[in-house]
Every structure is written in structure tokens, then in C-alpha cells.
Amino acid sequence: MPELPEVETVRRGLAPVLEGQRIGKVTVRRRKLRRELPGDFEVRLEGRRVRCLDRRGKYLLVRLEGGDVWLTHLGMSGRMVIETGAARLKPGEFHHPSPAAGRHDHVIVRLESGARIVFNDPRRFGLMDVVSEEALEDHPLLRDMGPEPLGNTFSPAHLLARCQGRRRAIKEILLDQKTVAGIGNIYASEALWRARIHPMLPGARMDSGKAAALVGAIRDVLEEAISAGGSSLRDYRKADGNLGYFQHVFSVYDRDGEPCPRHECSGKIERIRQGGRSSFLCPLCQALPGGP
DNA sequence: CGATACACCTGTGTGC
DNA sequence: TGCACACAGGTGTATC
Structure with a gap:
């Protein structure tokens, strides 16, 4: 989690x-x-x-x-x-x-x-x-980690540089902690949905507009989730001292079959497999350019 | 470099 | 109720 x-x-x-x-x-x-x-x-x-x-x-x-x-x-x-x-x-x-x-x-x-x-x-x-x-800083687990997504070194230019010339799918690039620190399977899907980018889009097909949208989406999604965690913190500590689990409503994660929550969209959320893990997306508002 | 498999673990839900 | 199986929020390594 x-x-x-x-x-x-x-x-x-x-x-x-x-x-x-x-x-x-x-x-x-x-x-x-x-x-x-x-x-x-x-x-x-x-x-x-x-x-x-x-x-x-x-x-x-x-x-x-x-x-x-x-x-x-x-x-x-x-x-x-x-x-x-x-x-x-x-x-x-x-x-x-x-x-x-x-x-x-x-x-x-x-x-x-x-x-x-x-x-x-x-x-x-x-x-x-x-x-x-x-x-x-030289610890093997931290050494190669990318920038903090909520810090100022994480920029569209940085993200774009990580994508340039790569055939690898954008979602896998996001999950790689060398790209940016702290994104996991849930927030990768959530951020891509917000930025209207298909998780299978090859890195090489990113551009500066998409990179800017994605960086913004990542920041927004993470900040909102932190706020949700913060608001539930008090309750959890009162309840049983258990930290680390809180209810946060996701837009697409684990919602396959449900309607896309975007007002103007009539799409239905799909689940696909990427690198052995589930991705969730709306095939309408996250359509692959030129794709099916 | 990339895609894939697998390894490390337990718990839960589903289908038969 | 039992059993087999798929799958789960992560990451490190090995293999083609």
C-alpha cells in the first residue's frame, strides 16, 4: 500500500x-x-x-x-x-x-x-x-533515486529527458524510482488519467505539453492524497494508533468496469496488464494518438 | 537498453 | 467446507 x-x-x-x-x-x-x-x-x-x-x-x-x-x-x-x-x-x-x-x-x-x-x-x-x-546519500537504496515529485527539481524538462528516445511505456518510466521518487502503481494510474495520457504511450512519444501536464497531475494527485491522509490521521491515532492506511477515493485505480469520472466523458474504465502489474485507464479520454 | 520472468512473503477473494 | 488459483500498494536480480 x-x-x-x-x-x-x-x-x-x-x-x-x-x-x-x-x-x-x-x-x-x-x-x-x-x-x-x-x-x-x-x-x-x-x-x-x-x-x-x-x-x-x-x-x-x-x-x-x-x-x-x-x-x-x-x-x-x-x-x-x-x-x-x-x-x-x-x-x-x-x-x-x-x-x-x-x-x-x-x-x-x-x-x-x-x-x-x-x-x-x-x-x-x-x-x-x-x-x-x-x-x-551514497546508500545503495537511495543513491540512484530521482527527484522528489513535490520539490522544485522535478520538472517537465526532467521528465521529458527521462522519456527521450525510449520505447518503454510511460507508466513503467514513472514506476522507475530513478525517474521520480515515490510513485507506485496506484498513483501512476491516477496521474496518467488526470493528464489524459495512455499508460502504454511510449516514452519517445511524450512531448513538452504532455510532460507539463503529467508533472502537474503527479503533484496534484500526491498533494491531495497527502491531505486526505492528514485529515484521517487524527481519527486513526484516536482509534488504534495504526498509521499508514487511510481511505482515499481513487478515480480509476481498481475501478475497472465503472464509468469514467470525468463529467464530459462517457468512457468505461479498463484494466490492462503492464510488466506484470495492473494499470487502469479510460480508453476514451486517454486514447493513444493514432492507436485503436 | 528493453521486455520478461522470477524471487522474496502472507492474506484475501473467487470459482469449483 | 476445502482446495486451487489469481492477485495485492515494492523492488532487486537474472536472462534473453
Whole structure:
């Protein structure tokens, strides 16, 4: 689930709980996620104070005093759950200092405040690492990542340059994190629909008009999704401390067979396969130029 | 370089 | 109810 807006929502939800806090006991219940956690993972976190939380693409960055960065990727199914003292208490229970860990609770970080941050990830495609601030830019996972879509280095010119001379479909170019950081399967379809561009359009057939439309669409879609996440944050934290899932209404994603939500359009949303993954589009307003 | 397959995992929904 | 299968928001590697 987590693409850039969801990770940003997690960041915003965790920030007030983590910032300024000293980290206490770190419990790793399963070391092997997508990669093996480093052997010194716990040692490098325990006793350290959290400076601030950042995000790079789909990576959550927790910067610690002393110069290390705790890095998390949520993969497909990862979540961060905030447990305060009262969380997971059943009615009638008075005190439960250490509630039993859930089925896929892989990493549990206790804070000085008594709150606990639980990383839960059924599919275990997530990962964590700790690196020094200096090594962060050269980290193999971040090194080749493209610009932040909401920053000012992500421009139509940049996108167009990534497309020039390539036969590869525009959607696959968008999913490549080297093009732009943080776009996943949902927001790729959503942004292309907004920009009225067919997901199969070859990169070489992009032009500056399409690139400008797509850059704008990506920004709009991501910003709206972040707002939706922000508005649901309060509710989720009240409910169960569960960060990372929120309801956002999509225009085309997972809506095949439904009418295109564009007022003036009478098309019906289709699902196609690209690179083993589903894409959703309206064949009328996203028609391929010259295509069927 | 590109397209494709597959690998890593569990959970859920569907059809028989 | 059981079982097989398809599919799911990500990404890294291998192979043609």
C-alpha cells in the first residue's frame, strides 16, 4: 500500500511521538525482512535521541542525535503502529505494561515516554537499516533515486529527458524510482488519467505539453492524497494508533468496469496488464494518438 | 537498453 | 467446507 503519500502520512503521525524522545529497548522479533537487519541495529538505536523525521521517496528517515539515520521502507504491507500505555487494552483490563506482540510485529521500539512503535509487516517486503548521515546519500537504496515529485527539481524538462528516445511505456518510466521518487502503481494510474495520457504511450512519444501536464497531475494527485491522509490521521491515532492506511477515493485505480469520472466523458474504465502489474485507464479520454 | 520472468512473503477473494 | 488459483500498494536480480 505505501506510496509516497502514505509514507508521508506515517511520517507526520510519528513525528510528534518520536521527535525529542530517547529510544529505549529495541526488540527485533524477526531479523530477516526483505534484507537481513544489520547486526548492530539495536545497539545503534538504543539510548539515542531522535532529532527529526524525514522522508525520501518511499523511505522514512529517522535522524538521530549523534549523526545516524534509521531508515525504513514499508514494502507492500508494512505499517507503523503507535502503542501508548492504553493501546491494545481490552475493556476491563487495568494494566498491561507489555501487551503480547501481534502476529507480524517484527520490530518494536520502546521510547522513554513509555510509548512503543511497532513495525508490522505480513509480507516482509519492508526493510530497515541504520547508516551514518554522511553515508546516507551514497546508500545503495537511495543513491540512484530521482527527484522528489513535490520539490522544485522535478520538472517537465526532467521528465521529458527521462522519456527521450525510449520505447518503454510511460507508466513503467514513472514506476522507475530513478525517474521520480515515490510513485507506485496506484498513483501512476491516477496521474496518467488526470493528464489524459495512455499508460502504454511510449516514452519517445511524450512531448513538452504532455510532460507539463503529467508533472502537474503527479503533484496534484500526491498533494491531495497527502491531505486526505492528514485529515484521517487524527481519527486513526484516536482509534488504534495504526498509521499508514487511510481511505482515499481513487478515480480509476481498481475501478475497472465503472464509468469514467470525468463529467464530459462517457468512457468505461479498463484494466490492462503492464510488466506484470495492473494499470487502469479510460480508453476514451486517454486514447493513444493514432492507436485503436 | 528493453521486455520478461522470477524471487522474496502472507492474506484475501473467487470459482469449483 | 476445502482446495486451487489469481492477485495485492515494492523492488532487486537474472536472462534473453
